[in-house]
Amino acid sequence: MDLDLLREATRGQMPDRRWKHTLGVVETAIKLAERFGGDIRKAELAALLHDYSKAWPISRMEQIIREQGLPSELLEHDRELWHAHVGAWAVHAELGIADDEVLDAIRYHTSGRARMTKLDKIVCLADYTEPGRDFPGVEKIRKLAEKSMEEALIAGFDSTITLLLEKGRRIFPLTIDARNGLIEQLEANESQQSNVNGG
């Protein structure tokens, strides 16, 4: 299926507001891929499809999670997370997307995961910072995203975790794994850097 048909198929899954957000994520993902040496074609594709199932009825998502062998622990966590896993399943089943990197970037765009790929980071960060986003701290995340996807994503996860703490809601363990993994990557980069400088 070519990109125009995929665009049309995706457009049909969601209301205008969500489609506008999707176009913002596509635009931002392409910029991030250019800035940080990512695969621009995959970034565009994953960004276009990232919210494919977001507007689907909860009951439909629940049925897919139960019947298609998606991680059942999803059902214990915030529904906000369901659409990412259901979306990865759906674009594979309905649109024939078979690129695992793209499917993973869709699957983990909300939670993150322990060892995020460059494409995971691009889609997740574009989702936090696309021009239509407005939440406390978004400007700081956009600023950090000019230099470091890791620092920007840590700030993004911090804002999500803080919100969940304030609301007394459960925190998805993958988000903690993701944040810990990004901190480790930064520390590894810094120690490499200081070896270079010191050597």
Added chain:
Amino acid sequence: MDLDLLREATRGQMPDRRWKHTLGVVETAIKLAERFGGDIRKAELAALLHDYSKAWPISRMEQIIREQGLPSELLEHDRELWHAHVGAWAVHAELGIADDEVLDAIRYHTSGRARMTKLDKIVCLADYTEPGRDFPGVEKIRKLAEKSMEEALIAGFDSTITLLLEKGRRIFPLTIDARNGLIEQLEANESQQSNVNGG
């Protein structure tokens, strides 16, 4: 070994300030056990021993983690967590404590864990709230501890997680599992309660 000898052995592992804290945790753990129907003898024992290895040199703790088969992932996390696992190993190896409930309460007193036992909760909460503790939010946690160990511990973990977010430090996944588990317990209690009231 009787309690007096254990007290003496523990006293010898730490400076005055830490010993004063230990006595505060013992006193608080006994009160919590009385208030919430816990095993008072085990609460006293686990509280007495909970910081047995806290003042040990980092190098000694690291050696024990490496040589005694303790979870090696500990080494990737904050050193603050090491003494709890090393302490459980040490009171078993050096003092002959063989009660798994007591050893677990020592092992998980800093991080918590997914399905905390009543004894885990007593020791962890006593450690947060003993009279010598003074940190932002401690009064709120003490107040909550009059009614619900679960609500008090969630507030305690919230304060720990918030501090780690502010400092840009890694969050131990067990703490997230612990907090999520406590929220689930509260939700289960509430739904039981509303069934009773509604039925």
